[in-house]
Amino acid sequence: MQGPASRFSSFQKQFWKNRFLFFMALSILAWYAIFRYIPYYWNLIAFKDYQYSMGFAKSPWVGFENFKALFQDPFFLRVLRNTLVISGLKIAIGFPFPIILAIFLNEVFKSAFKKTIQTITFVPFFISWVIYASILFSVLSPSVGMLNVLISRLGGEPIYFLASEKWFRPILVISDITKQSGYFTVIYMAALAGVDEEIFEAAICDGANLFQRIWHITIPGIAPVITILFILRLGQLLTVGFEQVYILYSPMVYDVGDVIETFNYRQGILGGRFSYTTALGLFKSSIGFVLVIASNWVLKKLTGHGLW
């Protein structure tokens, strides 16, 4: 048995031996302190009436006034509704889509075809939303967009997709799928590559048909990855993606397309309402935090897989 004194001195010894390692870590933690923890601290202006000219310390405390104002603001409620609807649609349609793509690709015999499709669908993920939006314009523009040229040739009326309240949300969801699903497909395919081929062969010998193999081998093979990505995705429920909406929307579609992030930008950066928008940001971050913790807990109970 060691006494407390000798245990303390052994910690000192351990510390002295690894002091360079410790200071190496500490020097980078200084970056975390400045660029992550100071902004955390400044979240407190959500509880103040912050004036930039007065600074943080001199601005008066107002308690939950900013949050009250937030939930009484019809514009915020519109923005919250849009965020939930668009994000919900993206999860409902966009989340399963790459899973289906991966299951399908896994059944393709010709590896050249498989590789080509994977390459084509993987590229757009790495391209910025601005570039991708520019490409979308060349398809959707009412005067010269390819889709509208096609519609006019077929005798229809051109549709101004991005200014149409009916079309704006579907465009957000579909372009999200065509841009992002290739990336997640690659992740699922990598998980599938880890499934032992012998299991498939044994199933074939036992007479399992294609659909049984998908249901009993392929899907369980990627289930842990699905769980992890789903938890992470759920944490992003209030994140629609600033870049996508900002570059595609216009005042004509604010009613259906304005989301928390774009609202935050207009009110905070362009409008200078720092306390109000910090309250909004704090609300958004807290919901995300709770969702990740809760969904991780629930899914771990249900499936045994989780983030930690």
Add this chain to the structure above:
Amino acid sequence: MRKLKFKNYKLSEKLFILFIHIFLLLFGVICIFPFFNVLARSLSPEFYIQQGQVWLWPIRLTVNAYVKIFQAMGIVSGFKNSTFVAIVGTAINLIMSFLIAYPLSRKRLPLRKTFIFIVVFTMLFPTGIIPMYLLVKKLGLMNSLWALIWPYAITTFNMIIIKNYFQTIPESLEESAFIDGAGELTILFKIFVPLSKPVISAIGLFYLIFNWNIFMPAVFFITHPSKYTIQVVLRDILTQHMLEDQLPFDQASLMSLAGPEAIQAAVTILAMIPILIIYPFIQKYFTRGMMIGSVKG
């Protein structure tokens, strides 16, 4: 390889396989078609684009739009700024990530658990953009390209992947290096970094792409046109453009060789080229790097 041949499939399975191929082919075409359309536009005279005649192949091949771009100062400086952020930013990203991933990967680090908690918490609870904006303002980084580099110097998720890989390197290796008189920095850069090449290549490419594409901070922190990155320059081209869509046709721009449509397409292609150049490397390193990195240590 799977032993079952296509001819041994039952009819219902064959039909399903056929459906799969048609579905994948269609989706692939939908994904790739717009890219070729933009490429064809960038190489065609404005007149034919406005007429809706340019599909997948340029009509009357011309590089006029590209020539015009290089005469426009805003676009050239946009490329310069983006290149600076991409190269300097990625170097800082990697060095800072190494410097924290290495200590966190070593069990002998004092207060290791506390440090890991401090770092991981920032992943779970995102920093608000408004406090970040105020910080950037306070630090005097507004309208500086450094505002796109320092606040994003470490992506914790990427750093954790490097750390997890470092964790698989046995302690005996550094112990023998210590006996030879090597310091921590020497061990990190002479032993750990070279041993982790696949993971570091994957993460390095991710940082590079993130930096080239960085957009939201550029919109928030940079308002001076001389500091615009190419992404923001393209935004300006697009937003001016959207307004034009609602205006009646302008005959002069219609007849000139390189009008707004062709120039927009050309800038789009040029901004994409760096991504396309490194894309083969992404494919090479991504899967491998990700698989190794995600192994929990």
